[in-house]
Amino acid sequence: xxxxxxxxxxxxxxxxxxxxxxxxxxxxxxxxxxxxxxxxxxxxxxxxxxxxxxxxxxxxxxxxxxxxxxxxxxxxxxxxxxxxxxxxxxxxxxxxxxxxxxxxxxxxxxxxxxxxxxxxxxxxxxxxxxxxxxxxxxxxxxxxxxxxxxxxxxxxxxxxxxxxxxxxxxxxxxxxxxxxxxxxxxxxxxxxxxxxxxxxxxxxxxxxxxxxxxxxxxxxxxxxxxxxxxxxxxxxxxxxxxxx
Ligand code: PGA
Numbered sequence: 350x351x352x353x354x355x356x357x358x359x360x361x362x363x364x365x366x367x368x369x370x371x372x373x374x375x376x377x378x379x380x381x382x383x384x385x386x387x388x389x390x391x392x393x394x395x396x397x398x399x400x401x402x403x404x405x406x407x408x409x410x411x412x413x414x415x416x417x418x419x420x421x422x423x424x425x426x427x428x429x430x431x432x433x434x435x436x437x438x439x440x441x442x443x444x445x446x447x448x449x450x451x452x453x454x455x456x457x458x459x460x461x462x463x464x465x466x467x468x469x470x471x472x473x474x475x476x477x478x479x480x481x482x483x484x485x486x487x488x489x490x491x492x493x494x495x496x497x498x499x500x501x502x503x504x505x506x507x508x509x510x511x512x513x514x515x516x517x518x519x520x521x522x523x524x525x526x527x528x529x530x531x532x533x534x535x536x537x538x539x540x541x542x543x544x545x546x547x548x549x550x551x552x553x554x555x556x557x558x559x560x561x562x563x564x565x566x567x568x569x570x571x572x573x574x575x576x577x578x579x580x581x582x583x584x585x586x587x588x589x590x591x592x593x
Contacts, residue, residue, distance in 0.1 A: 359577025400436025455498035518552025
């Protein structure tokens, strides 16, 4: 564990209806004073309601994407300013599902991060190699290029978190070896100008593997998909991070 702030971030993706706000409530009750940052990123439809449920608690709310502009003729999109207005404090950007489903480039991610910063949001910027890139021995080249191209001018530890998420580990139940995570996180830390930027690992983090992953020096927390949907599972991951 480095000196950077610890963060357990839950990415609900396209999951969650109003009834699921009970999970956020349960999490806030279980962690009144967590020993790390705790964040839930529900779908945009639930941000306002979740922010209400979590008001006064230590659990933060975030978005999963934002547009580069503040407002305008962009049907279906949500701006960083709107997320902040709805109660979000952070926003996930450049998730591999956005990069693949919506063709988002690192340059676009950097522009979105700039918009997030301007709105006072912390940008959680995701990077990660595909399985083919790993098999070709390109992992470090790929993630370092994504890092360089996805972080805008003005990036600091106060406004940015980086999440390393190997594409092949997301939602698959497969995780890299501890040595593979260590190699990438060490390279990312070395490449970052601001060494205090938190580095999260993401991809099939579960209660059963969280402790060993958090034992890696340059892992400051996790970006958790499936296991963040239930307060019990996410709570076990948060507890592991508190103890790391
Ligand atoms: P997963 O997703 O934990 O379900 O693998 C992680 C992510 O996509 O952020």
